[in-house]
Amino acid sequence: MTNTVASSTASDADFDDMAEIRRLWAEEASLAGRRLALVGAIAARRDATAADDDTALLNCTTVLGAEIAALVAVGKEAGAHMVDLAADARDRIPAVAAALRDGVISLSTFRAIALECAAITDAEIMAAVDAEIATDLRAGGAVSTGSGRDTARRFVAEYDADAVRERRAVRGKGVNVTQDGDGVALTVSAHPEQVLAAAQAIRADAAAQTCADDSRSVGARRADLAIARLTGGAFACDCGNPECPASTSADEIGDRFSRIVVHVVADASTLDGESNKAAWVDGYGVIDAHHARDIAARPGTLIRPLDMSAATARPSDYRPNAAADTAARAVHGTCTVPGCDRAAWSSDLDHVTEFNHHRPEAGGATCPCNLGPKCRLHHLIKTFVDGWLDMQVTDANGVIWTETITPSGHSVRARARNHWLLPGLGLLPCRHGAPVEPGVVDPADAPVRGQSRTAAKHAYRMRLRSRRRYAVACVQAAEAVRKAELECYGTEPPF
Ligand SMILES: [Zn+2]
Ligand SMILES: [Zn+2]
Ligand SMILES: [Zn+2]
Structure with a gap:
């Protein structure tokens, strides 16, 4: 710790610049929201004075879209899309549009939400869904495009299931070829669970049929394998080694396909x-x-009831039992780092506070309250990068939150994506105490050889972590007191 002054200066600058980046990010969203509002206002004025002829090719939307497109030099399709989006913001999802103007969501998230709501025809249902989505977006901490889309999809599904169902039928299945300047792509459209199973099969098969000496990239191996399977062609490792270890018997292939699971x-x-x-x-x-x-x-679907009470049993083992594993992956849905959409069952299940292998009862518990999925990269970053910390907190309503603290000193909170799907999970009583001696990560396990990571830095990380936990506990205690007072006196302080 000889360079304390230098490093603290650098981190102050990082902190300030990162704060500015966050502010500008929100401002960009806000500006996009204001732009949409102006487009919507012009459209409304022109619609009001236009001749009532909806068969005209050159209707208000087309002309206004073309005009805006010309003025900002984008394609006419982009211009027309902007006018449509402005109409959504003005007439269909005004509360979500307000969240955009407030910088709560990005323009791409707004766009995704508008698309999810496109099938709703009933004005009252639209208004209710708009209000639900906006309230949820504002209450959930950090919102990514993926989590915003899921929020919209959930409320649309619950308020207007028939519309979703029709849309699912209309969207249909198909095989398409698309091309741009760089190449050509084959797209197979089917039910998500079918596409996911096919993608898993391609990845697993390509990995099993090639060895480390194959000259192709991972993507190229998968593409070659998929094309070979579809056209009846051959696929093999190209290492040229007659003893190539990647030869798989038909039995092994069959066994692997039987283990492809979509949760x-x-x-x-x-x-x-x-x-x-x-x-x-x-x-x-x-x-x-x-x-x-x-x-x-469907035949082939295996239904397994989740025994929630088993999820918190035997927390002294390092490996979670099946119920705890399922519950933790299900409630988060994806990697818990905000913005990361890596699927929960394709992620590692991380002990948020490190498990103590020598004294399991003293370390982070193997309990849904302390388990969260992390994609491999985020798992490595959290484990080995100094200053990158995370915490998992269950609030008074049983909702699980993740707080990610980054090296610049900023933190971001996000609610577990699927808290609504397992609302009882966070209310289960834990069968363990608070961690008093979290496990210590062996720096030798770090992915990059020679990356220095001293015991002092680790201790610092632990101190910071416990300080943050303490701060959160204080906030929660204050909140509990406030609630209790509110129940007693029926009013906000001061009394
Ligand atoms: Zn090989
Ligand atoms: Zn991730
Ligand atoms: Zn617990």
């Missing part, structure tokens, strides 16, 4: 048909209740 999380009431509560497909996101029931009814 769907649904409430029992959804599967029974008692409710239209939405469900979740790992690697895809929210699906409507009908879709969940369709999947459940």
